[in-house]
Amino acid sequence: MQKQFYIYIMSNIGNAVLYTGVTSELKQRVYQHKTKVFPGFTAKYNVTKLVYFEVAENAESAIMREKQIKAGSRQKKIDLIQSINPDWDDLSDLL
Secondary structure, eight states, rough: OOOOOOEEEOOOOOOOOEEEEEEHHHHHHHHHHHHSSOOSSHHHHOEEEEEEEEESHHHHHHHHHHHHHHHOOHHHHHHHHHOOTOOOOOOGGGG
């Protein structure tokens, strides 16, 4: 079975902060953000809510897509999130 890669966006409770990342283990990575396993940006700003994710076929395409999303404006990220999650629900329960 081929490994899947995920591009994801997480936010804090008030949706003021956005964090874009890439991983091959989305459920585990979201758990790490939620429990603040690693010190850094997401722990500092309480980024614990998965608001968007998509699947990529391989690591290279996932990284390219992550860079594309990160290069976009905040409004483009908001539009992307709202295209699949208009209420900004925490999607981690779907994993």
